[in-house]
Amino acid sequence: xxxxxxxxxxxxxxxxxxxxxxxxxxxxxxxxxxxxxxxxxxxxxxxxxxxxxxxxxxxxxxxxxxxxxxxxxxxxxxxxxxxxxxxxxxxxxxxxxxxxxxxxxxxxxxxxxxxxxxxxxxxxxxxxxxxxxxxxxxxxxxxxxxxxxxxxxxxxxxxxxxxxxxxxxxxxxxxxxxxxxxxxxxxxxxxxxxxxxxxxxxxxxxxxxxxxxxxxxxxxxxxxxxxxxxxxxxxxxxxxxxxxxxxxxxxxxxxxxxxxxxxxxxxxxxxxxxxxxxxxxxxxxxxxxxxxxxxxxxxxxxxxxxxxxxxxxxxxxxxxxxxxxxxxxxxxxxxxxxxxxxxxxxxxxxxxxxxxxxxxxxxxxxxxxxxxxxxxxxxxxxxxxxxxxxxxxxxxxxxxxxxxxxxxxxxxxxxxxxxxxxxxxxxxxxxxxxxxxxxxxxxxxxxxxxxxxxxxx
Amino acid sequence: xxxxxxxxxxxxxxxxxxxxxxxxxxxxxxxxxxxxxxxxxxxxxxxxxxxxxxxxxxxx
Numbered sequence: 422x423x424x425x426x427x428x429x430x431x432x433x434x435x436x437x438x439x440x441x442x443x444x445x446x447x448x449x450x451x452x453x454x455x456x457x458x459x460x461x462x463x464x465x466x467x468x469x470x471x472x473x474x475x476x477x478x479x480x481x482x483x484x485x486x487x488x489x490x491x492x493x494x495x496x497x498x499x500x501x502x503x504x505x506x507x508x509x510x511x512x513x514x515x516x517x518x519x520x521x522x523x524x525x526x527x528x529x530x531x532x533x534x535x536x537x538x539x540x541x542x543x544x545x546x547x548x549x550x551x552x553x554x555x556x557x558x559x560x561x562x563x564x565x566x567x568x569x570x571x572x573x574x575x576x577x578x579x580x581x582x583x584x585x586x587x588x589x590x591x592x593x594x595x596x597x598x599x600x601x602x603x604x605x606x607x608x609x610x611x612x613x614x615x616x617x618x619x620x621x622x623x624x625x626x627x628x629x630x631x632x633x634x635x636x637x638x639x640x641x642x643x644x645x646x647x648x649x650x651x652x653x654x655x656x657x658x659x660x661x662x663x664x665x666x667x668x669x670x671x672x673x674x675x676x677x678x679x680x681x682x683x684x685x686x687x688x689x690x691x692x693x694x695x696x697x698x699x700x701x702x703x704x705x706x707x708x709x710x711x712x713x714x715x716x717x718x719x720x721x722x723x724x725x726x727x728x729x730x731x732x733x734x735x736x737x738x739x740x741x742x743x744x745x746x747x748x749x750x751x752x753x754x755x756x757x758x759x760x761x762x763x764x765x766x767x768x769x770x771x772x773x774x775x776x777x778x779x780x781x782x783x784x785x786x787x788x789x790x791x792x793x794x795x796x797x798x799x800x801x802x803x804x805x806x807x808x809x810x811x812x813x814x815x816x817x818x819x820x821x822x823x824x825x826x827x828x829x830x831x832x833x834x835x836x837x838x839x840x841x842x843x844x845x846x847x848x849x850x851x852x853x854x855x856x857x858x859x860x861x862x863x864x865x866x867x868x869x870x871x872x873x874x875x876x877x878x
Numbered sequence: 879x880x881x882x883x884x885x886x887x888x889x890x891x892x893x894x895x896x897x898x899x900x901x902x903x904x905x906x907x908x909x910x911x912x913x914x915x916x917x918x919x920x921x922x923x924x925x926x927x928x929x930x931x932x933x934x935x936x937x938x
Binding site: 432434435436438447457461478481482506509528530535536537539541542544604605608630754755758759762769770771773774775777778786788791792795797811812 | 883884909910911912913914916917920921922925926928929930931932933934935938
């Protein structure tokens with residue numbers, strides 16, 4: 422598809438650190454955090470005026486799902502807007518707790534693991550054509566996703582036997598299957614829950630749950646941009662390499678733990694390429710495809726350049742060319758630099774703290790944000806674009822309709838409900854409008870509903 | 879959420895912080911070394927307790 426709907430769902434880690442010795446459970450902290458949301462929308466599961474969804478998910482994780490986007494920078498701005506919204510809830514909750522006599526700080530992390538080995542995710546959604554044979558798509562996509570951590574892992578410290586190692590990915594050690602419908606019991610790389618939130622005759626949802634949460638906007642551009650390019654290649658049906666893996670789950674862990682990229686991956690056909698070679702094959706195929714059909718948006722060149730630069734850096738084992746752009750490389754430089762300066766082992770508690778605090782979303786103390794402010798991590802969207810995305814929907818998708826409906830309904834004070842496809846007026850006539858086209862920015866029936874709501878009952 | 883319910887506290891803080899950083903960076907190089915020097919003043923003091931205390935229920 423040349424024009425595709427994307428969405429990102431991020432679960433955040435939450436911790437309350439008291440300075441008066443009085444603890445709060447994560448559930449209590451989450452409840453305090455969502456108090457302004459419940460006051461605003463009478464629920465801890467709401468759609469906001471920027472078209473996004475904000476809710477408390479499994480395990481009391483605050484979760485932000487971006488509105489449907491159809492451009493990469495738009496998606497990145499909306500994902501970052503989610504962080505800004507969470508940060509604002511943190512401020513309000515800390516103030517509220519202080520009034521109630523609790524002194525402490527709330528920490529919110531955009532990462533995927535806690536200290537006890539629990540994992541929570543960052544889920545990617547891609548709209549794909551219904552006519553694509555899903556098994557063939559999964560066969561081609563899984564080798565890409567298993568090796569994609571080289572491009573966009575968030576980096577992590579893990580204990581392997583006696584040794585503490587820095588590895589590519591946070592999520593790799595928490596994946597258990599290739600494709601399935603599970604999410605928590607046994608996590609697959611691709612989840613088959615097919616909720617297109619669109620006309621199911623023509624579209625289906627590809628739900629990728631293997632990815633690490635991303636701090637760096639540049640890494641995010643590569644993560645989503647490269648995946649979209651590989652999907653475009655698969656959808657065309659033109660180029661096919663049989664890269665089916667014999668054991669994707671064994672491979673994803675081995676690859677994460679090997680910084681050389683030279684991990685041998687056994688394919689079902691018997692070949693044994695390295696993780697890097699698989700990435701090169703896919704990059705070359707994508708480049709051939711673009712040479713023939715042209716770029717489908719204005720960031721393609723940047724994505725290809727970045728993709729190639731990362732693979733070259735890993736091959737040369739010289740990460741200086743990517744240590745401002747790719748999360749694992751940015752973090753690795755910081756952790757190793759700190760360890761060396763202070764003569765610390767990677768197993769020290771301080772290094773574990775740096776590994777965690779890299780993901781703190783607070784710009785005044787989160788280590789990624791401190792690096793960014795010093796020009797040591799690159800950006801692709803401006804603060805103004807992020808700020809705009811806090812209050813306004815992506816301008817080119819159905820989110821415009823949802824946003825308009827929610828804003829209008831709230832202005833009248835009438836009871837309403839909204840989700841990805843339904844806009845419902847709960848009082849009087851008019852009922853519910855089904856908005857099945859995620860690309861449509863205008864819906865006459867919703868306009869009529871707004872008209873009805875604005876009149877006296 | 880609406881513009882009204884989005885609290886203003888953070889906005890003024892981040893602007894101050896941004897100005898502060900600009901002042902800092904106009905002088906000497908503001909590389910990783912500078913940050914490594916400053917990191918200890920930013921981090922919570924008890925590293926072990928801070929990391930161990932961060933336990934979630936599993937998510938998706």
